[in-house]
Amino acid sequence: MAIARESADIEFETPLYADRVKIHPQRIAGRFRRIKWIALIGLLSAYYLAPWLRWDRGPGAPDQALLIDMPGRRAYFLGIEIWPQEIYYLAGLLILAALALFLATSIAGRVWCGFTCPQTIWTDLFMWVERLIEGDRNKRIKLDAAPFSASKALKRTTKHAAWLIIAFATGGAWIMYFNDAPTVVRSILTGQASVTVYGFVGLFTAATYLLAGWAREQVCIYMCPWPRFQSAMFDEHSLLVTYETWRGEPRGHAKQGQSPEGRGHCIDCGLCVRVCPTGVDIRNGQQLACIGCALCIDACDGVMTKMGWPTELIAYDSLSNQAAREMGKPARVRIVRPRTAIYVATIGLVAIVMLFMLSTRALVELTVQPDRAPLFVRLQDGRIQNAYTLKILNKDRVEHGYSLSIRGVAGADLRVVGYETDEAPTLPIAGDSIGTFRVFVRVDADPYRAPATSLEIVAQDRHTGETSAYHTTFNGPGG
Ligand code: SF4
Ligand code: SF4
Structure with a gap:
């Protein structure tokens, strides 16, 4: 396809599309080919084995070491359990991975693309199968050019069947990271898995088959954004x-x-x-x-x-x-350079921040939603009252009791709906769950004149003493 454009004194044609030229890579042996096989076997083994690793988190908790539990809204990485509210930990991991990729690229160019990218690994695997069935480069070129025959149809059918089996067994295996691996594998193989599971297995299988079997180098050249900006790291x-x-x-x-x-x-x-x-x-x-x-x-x-x-x-x-x-001068490899030193320092900094956050991670988290309509009410006894909805997250596996207190508004009184008679009630929350409470904060109208005052509500674990505070506002009539 071409677009012809004419002006008064210029005429040119700019092709906007070039037909794909099919590539028939030839088999080659050597040290880099060996490294690529080792990377392929090592990474695929890790990919398969990781979901089968177990990690004891106590009764009632999943024992899969690496698990993204969508229905339970949790992500588990060994001893770390991430709630949806703590998605910043995942963001931190992604930042670390991106910085490591920048570092590797600035040292060894497209080493990620050439040796470890999933697209490269799967394409390599598919090409190996293709070579096994259809032969090396010259045989494949001949087969492509040959007219339809029973032998050609048999080779093509065998190849695509093998590709689909690999795509199912590898791409489809992604599902093990989102479910208990032994259970989901058993349910898939016995035809008892849910439609959603079969749907995702089908989706991952189709994506693997199409990207590694058909699209191949087109993914690297046209679809992947990474080659476009990686030269900034060179x-x-x-x-x-x-x-x-x-x-x-x-x-x-x-x-x-x-x-x-x-x-x-x-x-x-x-x-x-x-x-x-x-x-x-x-x-x-x-x-x-x-x-x-x-x-x-x-x-x-x-x-x-x-x-x-x-x-x-x-x-x-x-x-x-x-x-x-x-120029006949000696050459030397320079790995330590300002650019790589900056990447290493940034990786170290992000890792230290993440380790600090993980080691000081609280098992209680409080969030407060103040009532917006009305902002406040004046009680019959003349006091000003604000209402709040509190959510207390107990991230531990066992039940904990929590007390509430307030800071910032002098003389304010806090009452929890359902515990009105108790000045300092203990609010029980089951393990690994969220407790929701309605709370009233009341203050005498006489000394209280401000239209809005900063208010801090604090939830404290009765047993461990751990606290979580939330800053909100206490509203009044003002004047
Ligand atoms: S492999 Fe490539 S670079 Fe090496 S001799 Fe042959 S054509 Fe030249
Ligand atoms: S992709 Fe690059 S490194 Fe790999 S064989 Fe082709 S030219 Fe060489």
Whole structure:
């Protein structure tokens, strides 16, 4: 598709859409491929095993170490239990994860994309299955071009069936993080799970199948926002997959045993392009589509070794090192730099703040909602009365009793509806629940003249002494 635009003296065509060119990555062995397999196996194992870890939280509480309990409105991370009101802990974890990603990117470029991103892991797995069933690059290209036949249909059906099984077993496994893993797996396999569970398993399965089986590199190139702004974390010392142009050019074919002296080391074999999962030619420089998987390094190292020439024509290296090497100067890896030091310091700061907040986390939390209409009432005995609705959260697993007190309004009297006769009642709240109470605060109208006064209501645990205070307002007629 193209848009043609004409003006008085200019005419040009700007293509807004380019057809997808199907990529058939070739199998390659090497040290980075090994690292990628180790990362894939390690991360997938952790993903599968994590929901099966148990954590004893006492009777009545889920014993799954990592669980997001939507109906119970809780998130459990080992010994930490997060209520909806404490969502800032999750925000803190996300900030830590983002800062760690910034740090890794500033040190080693797109190491996240190339080795640990779920899209990369699943695409790698799907490509491995594809290769197993349809063969390596040349066989797949031939199969694509071949007319329809029983053998082609069998291979395609087997491949898609295998992809769907993997998508179900891996993508669908997400559901284990939102339910008790043994229970939900049993209920899915025996056909007794709820429609919601089957719906989400279907959704995750379809997403995995489509993204890893069909969309593949299109996700990295067009859908993912991360490549668009990650270059802000790079500097000349970041380690990136780079081609040593000064050594490789002028490129040209060469025979095995030929000397590299007096010529470019790139023999223009194209293997680095054929193994690339995103179809990039790294010899053209840094590109958005390069996910930093380093398979082209394995490819070129293999070629150079066969030629008997120095390896690392394509290498994980920094731009400053490349420039130094080109001038014959020594190269060195600089990991400690102002940028990385700032990331480490910020990670440390956020971690310390989170640890402090977690270690001082209160088991009682009070929230107060003052009545808005009317703001106050004048009682028959002349006193001014304000009404409030209190919610006291008991985050412990056992029942606690709480007392209430007020500060800020001199001579004020506090009464809890249902406990009117008791001046200092103990309000019982069951474990892991919220108690709601109506409260009246009354003050003699004579000395009280202010239209609004700051009022603090305090809930105190009778047993532990722990308190939670809430600032609100006491309203009066003024004058
Ligand atoms: S693999 Fe190495 S030698 Fe072959 S084309 Fe790529 S850079 Fe050149
Ligand atoms: S150019 Fe190299 S590092 Fe970049 S995506 Fe392709 S194979 Fe991976």
